[in-house]
Amino acid sequence: MGLQLRSLVKQNGELELSLVEVETPSPQADEVVIRVEASPINPSDLGLMFAAADTNTLKQSGSRESPVVKATIPEARMKSMAGRVDRPMPVGNEGAGVVVSAGSSPQAQALVRKTVAAMGGAMYSQYRCVKIEQCLELPPGTTPAEGASCFVNPLTALGMIETMRREGHTALVHTAAASNLGQMLNRICVKDKIGLVNIVRTKEQQQLLKSQCAVHVADSSAPTFVQDLTQALVATGATIAFDAIGGGELAGQILSCMETSLTRFVTEYSRYGTGIHKQVYVYGTLDTGPTVLQRNYGFAWSVSGWLLWPFMNKIGPAAVQKLKERVVAELKTTFASRYTKEVSLAEALRLDEIAIYGKRATGAKYLVNPNKAVAG
Amino acid sequence: MGLQLRSLVKQNGELELSLVEVETPSPQADEVVIRVEASPINPSDLGLMFAAADTNTLKQSGSRESPVVKATIPEARMKSMAGRVDRPMPVGNEGAGVVVSAGSSPQAQALVRKTVAAMGGAMYSQYRCVKIEQCLELPPGTTPAEGASCFVNPLTALGMIETMRREGHTALVHTAAASNLGQMLNRICVKDKIGLVNIVRTKEQQQLLKSQCAVHVADSSAPTFVQDLTQALVATGATIAFDAIGGGELAGQILSCMETSLTRFVTEYSRYGTGIHKQVYVYGTLDTGPTVLQRNYGFAWSVSGWLLWPFMNKIGPAAVQKLKERVVAELKTTFASRYTKEVSLAEALRLDEIAIYGKRATGAKYLVNPNKAVAG
Numbered sequence: 173m174g175l176q177l178r179s180l181v182k183q184n185g186e187l188e189l190s191l192v193e194v195e196t197p198s199p200q201a202d203e204v205v206i207r208v209e210a211s212p213i214n215p216s217d218l219g220l221m222f223a224a225a226d227t228n229t230l231k232q233s234g235s236r237e238s239p240v241v242k243a244t245i246p247e248a249r250m251k252s253m254a255g256r257v258d259r260p261m262p263v264g265n266e267g268a269g270v271v272v273s274a275g276s277s278p279q280a281q282a283l284v285r286k287t288v289a290a291m292g293g294a295m296y297s298q299y300r301c302v303k304i305e306q307c308l309e310l311p312p313g314t315t316p317a318e319g320a321s322c323f324v325n326p327l328t329a330l331g332m333i334e335t336m337r338r339e340g341h342t343a344l345v346h347t348a349a350a351s352n353l354g355q356m357l358n359r360i361c362v363k364d365k366i367g368l369v370n371i372v373r374t375k376e377q378q379q380l381l382k383s384q385c386a387v388h389v390a391d392s393s394a395p396t397f398v399q400d401l402t403q404a405l406v407a408t409g410a411t412i413a414f415d416a417i418g419g420g421e422l423a424g425q426i427l428s429c430m431e432t433s434l435t436r437f438v439t440e441y442s443r444y445g446t447g448i449h450k451q452v453y454v455y456g457t458l459d460t461g462p463t464v465l466q467r468n469y470g471f472a473w474s475v476s477g478w479l480l481w482p483f484m485n486k487i488g489p490a491a492v493q494k495l496k497e498r499v500v501a502e503l504k505t506t507f508a509s510r511y512t513k514e515v516s517l518a519e520a521l522r523l524d525e526i527a528i529y530g531k532r533a534t535g536a537k538y539l540v541n542p543n544k545a546v547a548g
Numbered sequence: 549m550g551l552q553l554r555s556l557v558k559q560n561g562e563l564e565l566s567l568v569e570v571e572t573p574s575p576q577a578d579e580v581v582i583r584v585e586a587s588p589i590n591p592s593d594l595g596l597m598f599a600a601a602d603t604n605t606l607k608q609s610g611s612r613e614s615p616v617v618k619a620t621i622p623e624a625r626m627k628s629m630a631g632r633v634d635r636p637m638p639v640g641n642e643g644a645g646v647v648v649s650a651g652s653s654p655q656a657q658a659l660v661r662k663t664v665a666a667m668g669g670a671m672y673s674q675y676r677c678v679k680i681e682q683c684l685e686l687p688p689g690t691t692p693a694e695g696a697s698c699f700v701n702p703l704t705a706l707g708m709i710e711t712m713r714r715e716g717h718t719a720l721v722h723t724a725a726a727s728n729l730g731q732m733l734n735r736i737c738v739k740d741k742i743g744l745v746n747i748v749r750t751k752e753q754q755q756l757l758k759s760q761c762a763v764h765v766a767d768s769s770a771p772t773f774v775q776d777l778t779q780a781l782v783a784t785g786a787t788i789a790f791d792a793i794g795g796g797e798l799a800g801q802i803l804s805c806m807e808t809s810l811t812r813f814v815t816e817y818s819r820y821g822t823g824i825h826k827q828v829y830v831y832g833t834l835d836t837g838p839t840v841l842q843r844n845y846g847f848a849w850s851v852s853g854w855l856l857w858p859f860m861n862k863i864g865p866a867a868v869q870k871l872k873e874r875v876v877a878e879l880k881t882t883f884a885s886r887y888t889k890e891v892s893l894a895e896a897l898r899l900d901e902i903a904i905y906g907k908r909a910t911g912a913k914y915l916v917n918p919n920k921a922v923a924g
Binding site for chain 1: 819847853855
């Protein structure tokens with residue numbers, strides 16, 4: 173038996189977060205049970221956890237040990253919830269812990285007492301039974317906290333670079349670049365000598381990245397933003413961007429500045445713009461408003477959704493394995509994550525904590541330890 | 549010597565259209581000179597001809613035989629004109645006429661006195677010297693008027709279907725579907741039994757397409773538009789769209805209705821939407837306003853520019869040749885074009901005519917005959 177965090181959307185438009193006692197399954201031959209000790213709260217977890225609820229309506233009830241959080245989902249957003257109504261969803265894409273029991277196969281048995289990371293969902297649980305192929309054995313001396321974010325951010329950052337290469341680009345643009353993921357991407361690009369144009373929203377974020385050896389950092393709040401961005405695009409030749417923001421004018425601005433940077437190399441006029449393909453991948457929704465495209469950059473462009481999971485399906489397990497091996501090899505350097513705070517499952521449902529980690533735009537990053545004493 | 553229509557953007561933001569006498573070059577071994585007798589005014593020609601000029605500022609001067617039209621280009625739009633400032637541009641993507649002289653090669657000589665179509669630009673000229681590979685010999689009994697629109701619309705329509713197939717879709721959506729091009733696409737789809745969802749903007753256009761055996765025609769002005777479109781998407785399974793409009797909410801609405809139609813086949817809930825890729829290609833700019841994407845359709849989507857020329861480069865000359873052969877074989881049926889009016893070069897520069905053919909949104913389609921008596 174163990175506690176598990178659940179997110180429930182009810183037919184009447186109410187969101188309910190609570191902790192439930194769940195049976196820990198006996199592992200099958202190729203499965204292990206992990207006592208989860210560290211699981212990050214990623215932006216991708218917030219989406220599943222809080223659905224489309226209006227965070228101004230959050231209310232707490234229940235006890236200190238077993239809190240219940242409720243909120244209202246605007247009626248207009250309920251349509252997109254149809255698939256999950258009245259089905260309690262466990263949360264937590266990834267995490268790490270110690271294997272406490274294992275199925276009969278030698279590979280499963282070999283993991284007993286080992287510290288492993290796993291990407292299997294439902295990681296905000298005290299015990300989690302997963303297939304061995306979902307596990308990554310961590311090197312000796314690695315703590316669960318150090319291995320908690322092995323997958324989502326590292327594979328997303330590496331996936332961006334892999335996508336860039338496979339689609340024939342040689343440098344890339346990243347927005348919300350001061351995020352945990354953005355800093356990681358910058359470390360990879362510095363190490364691998366890949367041209368990276370970081371776009372941030374404040375002078376402080378610009379300085380942070382500069383202090384981490386970033387070469388190109390454009391601040392979208394600066395009056396010189398368009399020139400700064402264009403100059404960085406000329407310097408790097410970047411024609412692909414990964415955008416965490418989604419809403420507003422930024423995706424289109426990037427395409428426009430790319431086109432301006434490219435016309436320097438084109439001699440013949442074409443009213444259809446340059447023939448050089450410009451790509452923006454939207455992989456996040458920090459701004460839930462509409463994406464506004466002015467289309468003042470010819471016809472050789474594309475704005476598309478991008479997600480880690482379909483990307484991994486596309487490149488196949490062998491290529492994914494290579495990426496994972498790199499993550500493990502550089503877990504304490506390139507792929508190190510820092511956390512603002514470690515919380516228990518019950519603490520994760522406190523309104524004052526939600527107010528901090530729920531603000532997607534800040535640098536605050538929480539780590540859930542489901543086996544930490546219930547109330548800290 | 550012969551007359552040629554020229555479009556000139558001046559440094560001071562003035563657009564000038566005029567007729568100039570140009571030398572007819574002596575054809576090289578692999579070239580022929582065509583006396584152009586029919587060249588359509590396509591939307592793609594209007595863009596080059598009128599640049600970004602404000603059509604409310606159009607003014608006429610010059611003589612009846614040699615008119616000059618001037619207009620003002622808004623300052624904000626001049627940036628995108630940089631490549632063509634002070635360079636007079638000839639206009640006219642495609643046309644047909646009779647070969648009046650030819651270079652020394654047997655292939656060139658074989659075309660003398662033949663009626664040919666050509667896609668070479670500068671077709672609003674009395675005489676046009678082109679390479680033989682740009683020519684398509686028309687079957688005996690075909691008039692220049694019948695062959696004038698051999699390329700742009702037919703190859704665009706076939707290119708959409710080819711793109712659909714190559715990208716793994718089995719049915720398609722088309723906007724501004726009552727256009728000349730749209731009616732042509734509908735004839736191809738009826739003949740080849742391909743699922744086509746036509747989107748139009750009026751009840752009259754809906755009836756027009758219905759009278760031409762179109763199965764699915766959704767009228768975006770109808771209050772039931774979203775349901776009508778979704779139903780047609782369910783019936784056809786279309787997951788790719790070609791959008792001539794560009795601006796506004798329509799591209800996003802199509803993606804949203806596609807996603808709704810697809811969720812019927814998906815059993816497991818994912819807050820990232822279905823994994824089925826949805827594509828909108830923007831190939832026109834009937835609405836020059838921004839494209840507004842609400843992104844309420846998961847992450848498996850793409851909105852991209854699409855143009856005939858890069859598409860042809862991509863599939864290569866052998867594949868293009870096959871498409872051209874089909875056009876010639878069905879020139880008087882599937883690929884027949886109808887014209888509202890035939891005008892001379894001088895008439896094409898009359899303000900009252902520009903007021904009609906310049907309105908991209910109407911069904912009015914003009915044919916320029918550069919060898920028609922100057923003023924009709």
